[in-house]
Amino acid sequence: MLCISGCNTLKKVGEDELLLTKNSIFVDDEKVNNSEIKGLISQKPNSSVLGYPLKLNLYNLAKENPDSSFQDWLNRKEKREKRLNKLLSEKQVNRLRESFMVSGASEFLKRIGEPPVIIDTAETNKSIRRLKAFYNSKGYFNNEGNYEIVDVKNKKASISYHITLNKPYIVDTVQKNITSPELDSIYLKTANKSLIKPGEQFDLNKFTLERERLTTLFRNSGVYNFQESSINYDVLRDTTVTADDQLMDVLLNINKFRSSADSTDVGTPYKVARHKKINIYADYDINGTTDTLKSLTYANYNIYYSGKLRYKPKALTDAIFFKKDSVYRDLDRIRTYRQITNLNTFKYPNIGFIPDSTQTQLESNIYLAAKPKYSLNLNFDVTHSNIQQVGTAFSASVITRNVFGGAETLNVSARGSIGLLSDASLSNETFTSELGGDINITFPRIWFPLNTEKIIPYYMLPQSRLSVGTNFQRNIGLDKQSLNSILSYNWSPSDRLKNNIELLNVEFVRNVNTDNFYNVYRNTFSNLDDIADDFQDDPQYAEYFSAVENEGDEPRLDIPTGANNFAQDVLNGTLTVTEDDFQTVNSIEERRRRLTENNLIFASNFTHTKNSKSGINDLDFYQYRIKLESAGGMLSMLTNVIPFNKNEEGQSLVFGVPFSQYAKTEFDYIRHWKIGESQVIAFRSFTGLAIPYGNSDNVPFVRSYFAGGSNDNRAWNAYELGPGKTDNINDFNEANLKLAFNLEYRFPIAGDVKGALFADAGNIWNVFDNETNPDATFNGFSSLGDLALGTGLGLRYDFTYFVFRLDVGFKTYNPAKVGSDRWFDGYNFKRAVFNIGINYPF
Template identity: 75%
Template sequence: MASMTGFLSPMCNWAKIGLLLLVFTIVGCNTLKKVDDDELLLIKNTIYADDEKVSNDAVKSLILQKPNSNVLGYPLRLNLYNLAKENPDSSFQNWLHRKEKREKRLNKLLSKKQVNRLRESFFVKGASEFLKRIGEAPVTVDTLLAATSIERLEAYYDSKGYFNNSGTFEVVEQKRKKRAEIEYKIALEKPFLVDTIIKNITSPELDSIYQKNSKGALVKNGEQFDLNNFNSERERLTNLFRNTGVYNFQESSINYDILRDTLQIADDQLMDVKLNIQKPRSSNDADSASTYRIHRLKKINIYADYLIGGTTDSLKSIEHENYTIFYANKLRYKPKALTDAIFFEKDSIYRDLDRIRTYRQITNLNTFKYPNIEFVPDTAQAKLISNIYLAPRPKFSLSFDFDVTHSNIQRLGTAFSSSLITRNVFGGAETLSISARGAIGLLSDASLSDETFTSEIGGDINITFPRIWLPVKTKNIIPYYMLPQSRLLVGTNFQRNIGLDKQSFNTVLSYNWSPSASLKHNIELLNVEFIRNVNPDNFYNVYQNTFTNLDEIADEFQDDPQYASFFEDSGDNDDPLTLDIPDGANEFAQAVLNNEIPTTPEQFSEVNSIDERQRRLTENNLIFATNYTFTKSSKTDINDNSFYQLRVRLESAGNLLSLLEDVVPYNENDNDQLLVFGVPFSQYFKTELDFIRHWNVSNTSVLAFRSFLGLAVPYGNSESIPFLRSYFAGGSNDNRAWNAYELGPGSTRNINDFNEANLKIALNLEYRFPIAGDVKGALFADAGNIWNVFDNEDNPDAIFTDFTSLADIALGTGLGLRYDFTYFVFRLDIGFKTYNPAEEWSRRWFRGYNLRNAVFNIGINYPF
């Protein structure tokens, strides 16, 4: 989302006043206000195991009574709670009767009913309830809870093999008034070790499976007893049996017996363990057929038109590759499309893994609702009949979206989109999506454009195949359990805005697959994009910084009559003449480059740079690219706050076109560039590395880190990277102390309205912590910049030359507030320029570190 500096800057003074009032209010609170004289405020818990301090968060979480939370060492929520009145009703009554005739006058002025409502109002009662809700009551020392915590600690160390441990606690009063900490001390004694594992497996088939896979056991001879290892071993064995034919195996059938009196202390502290794998709970000891056995698939039935609660008696059926497909009236799906999604095979051993993969692949087809898979056993033969019930989704679905936006460019913007989805288009579970979108916005500043409104309209046709769509077979390389998909997209977009007004046409043929939930591959075999600038004459109106630089050079020649045709009346008394846009500016620049106007070498270089930039940003682009993206993440679920994520992307553009010189009709322009349909095609190689790492600092705080490195190198038919494929710095998801496109390149000072380059380094570090309820806080440091390298840029301040250029890395620090709406997070960040490479060496540190120069960014969800 765009930066909101211009919108929020009038609020800075009010923000300062509000911040000061909040600070004075909170600082003025008495932390011990609601701690009675016979109570002690708990400020710290310390755990010692054999006199060694314990820092393990899992152990600390066993303590029932924890000190009040704090924000950067300050008990904010406690003091918010202390601001609440203990009994607002009594306080209101005392105020009401403090003066003899006050209640009578209020009853006449407001009525008796309204006075009673005033008693329940936010200012009387609601404010206190709100403060109590978001605050925290003081946590005072409770010895009963401490004793229970000791029992939990003893149980924890029991689970780690210290069966003879014992614990005590001590309340240590602090020098500061009415404050104390609790010290928990555990004497561990010697741990017990596993000596021998004795098997007691009632099923011969299970015993055979166990023997073949015993090397992977997690409970081993000679290792210290650890209950977690026993639980993990139960899970391992359950997965093992359920993936080797025992479809109905229950984890509750596994238990362990410890064959030693753990209360007795001996020198060796060795213990024997008995592994019991028994019959199912529902089995009868006299019934030998009820023991666990290896099952095979006898028959696989697929119900393609299943209605929940309906009957299957009237369905027709066909046989396809040992599968029986049932359907109503007419089979709407190609049999292969259905059977390819099923990973069970006739006469094969049952595997739970195949069941999970079948669920995932059927869901991935986006044609059926979540499937129901049933297994009917034939216990006499140890066979299974699998019934797979598929309830079709609606053939068509239509959706509409509408958004209202605001930014520093648009005073008000509205966007709408509509999408029509058609499922099972060709009978192979293909999905066709036809979407249209449009937007209109009201400009916040009339000087940005001759137009008052911006507009955009576009549409896409997107078809997805649940397989790799290639003339060669890929099933052996990319099996269906990897959820392969092919996507063909054709789209167009028309923009009319403060820019050059663009038309774009794009076509994408891509493939993606996921070998596991944490790993994903995506290949865009073809990514063709054509961008046409409709209004190139508007360049100097849009890029006003560029125009100002050119106009300042032209000021030296505005009084010369022979150059009068380049200028027009500006209406400004201080600078009455300015270059005419576009003709005057273009003709002046061309005259300088043709040496028709005498300029200094520095001025000539500046005009040449401006002219190159204009040609680059106003020329049409044809990008014919291929790219590959690899993504890996260790994140297990939405609540996992300790994970890493790696994304690697490689992209190459123009190579295929250069190889098809005999097929594609080429022309050449004056710069010796090859043209396809009159447009020079882009040729470059681009690579990106994006790494994110999160650490749990505590149960509620997270440290998040991100590093990004991107490089795009033009060659062959290109001297620079297309604007759409280049890099920029700044903004709500990058370096938050600068607006988007404002930072760089290198040590240059915002030389253009939209600064971009082909090399980018970004490093972000953010500490996230709770404040009160759903309100979260953050402290962040953002470092990075963009540079030009291996292209036609000749400004040394913008070029990355060697490691000394790393001195141009900008540093922004700041703080943020977030509100968690469960489904998304609303974010406000305030960034301060801590180190600004655009300044002189002596002025780079902390020169813009104040609210006046701060950058306010609004965003949705976390930046990384």
């Protein structure tokens, strides 16, 4: 195979040509691996996947010169069809059709493949010029460059580029020539922050950054119309001194403002401007006139509107960061744009400035065009799952903007679904159904009794959200009914930082059909029924069992009465079983009690997120998320004041339900490294721990952790992995401690088709709760040996707006196995786990 691959690689390389296999760059005889410098090379070797030139070999599979008869056939197919049928035999027509297929395949292979990169000395010389220019920009004006073709063998070769830097040039003095006195005064205040300093090596990039710094400085110091093109530098060197002298003098020039490109325009000096008048046009129509608008003045702002003012004046002025008689700052303009957009009431705003004759006073105009007051969204889905053979879901939402005149947004949504039950044994009925609705209202400010503006100013885009929702399920699990309410605040101190506080997160979950537990959790029932097999032939225990028609009238535990009574009789000693079976039954009954009891969660949490990604094309970045959550603390303090009712276990009850009490923390870290053109290594680590205390001895199912699935360990299905070294003991395995580590190599294959190789490690455990099974609990560092490892490969298709993903995971290390069976057990496609997802997992 390697021999065939090697021959195919050189298939379209001529006798006098050399296929480029590698570029090496040496600067002062030291090898350079900097990606920025490597990017200056004009000719690069053909791309490869793990060292295999896939695109080159695909290209080489294409036919060199497609049959010309195919082109004729393709261009005038309809006109020639009848004529060809008359003139040619059926065999000849079939040959033309075969030519069509071969040629079409050839065009496709050429389109997704890459032609061989043949060493071209013209391109090589271009690369030398680029390298020399780069080091010129770093102050090595006397650098020298050359190249040599090496490792020539079997029509393949590499290129070595050599750059000799010689002595660098040094900035000797920095002088200034600023035509505007006001700019000169501003410059002097921050001259010590200049990026160009005497005694440092010349670096063109520092000159560019200094121009950007000065432009930002002047625009934030009152010079609203400052142009970066007004800044230039003269770099001088005394030619009368010896050639060995590498000192250079720098002259900073800041010219006058020029309103046009006319070379005769001598310009006018820049001046510091202040906001003399601030106008807000709340009902701006680009095609209308502002002469007929009404106006009012509020807090030194002039608000213009038509008819009746629909907005509270304060809601408008709080979004404007210009202040009357204050010095213009470009930062205020940017913040105004962001905050107006954050209101979600207006279309993208327009801000204009009209200076007076002295250029020192500005009339600032903010033009606002309202979005439609109402918006309607409708969605219809067809679904399939392990519960439903087929299902349909419909949802609708109505958005109302500016509800109370303060740019508030109200969202009322409803959803419903109906589906055909996949397993008739799950219920006496055939269909599943779900009905729910939510009411959300968003305030573009911190809605709190105390003034928080000094702590969280408006430029941080503060929002408050109050939501209430409910959901009803029938024939899905235990037929849950849920009610939730959230009061949350979020704000962004910068583009890369986000904070969110859920001051109150209340969730009430009621299980309506608790008798359906053993129908839903089949693995749990199977474990209990296996223990009961020892008693099924004894007539005195016949009341526990019922015959199953589809299984040859084989008796099994009756659901729910027989199963519940059998478990209770084992636990109270009426039935004698082995110690291991007793522990299993005790675990099953504890899980049944936990999953069928109603939950009441009063929680508060704080989430802090940072993302260093600078744009959609930034492939080298990091991101982390920290979350802290506490539940039940406030209710626990109230038990000292209010005599709450208690159940048999001594738990305090609210509305007849024991409230959950736990502390929870999570840390999620993601890092991406760009290692080549469109190639990325992505890493993710996750740690989560929830500790029950006080009124609870376990964490609610809805707030616990699970492992497996398309965004976690892809060699296991969701809820299938763990806890610890246990082997799929429950239908939905969960615990209160989770560790997860993911590593993925992403690379292009052909066009929009991408590939990936991944390794996922992780597991879940029980810790500090009522779980007693040592295989499921975390017992120190030794439990890290329970980390499961899954490896695999994936294909992705990039649709620009989203990525469709197919991943195949293989169980590489399974802690549930014993000894050597843990490694590579079932490492084949027959036992692989296939995951379909949208977008990247991390």
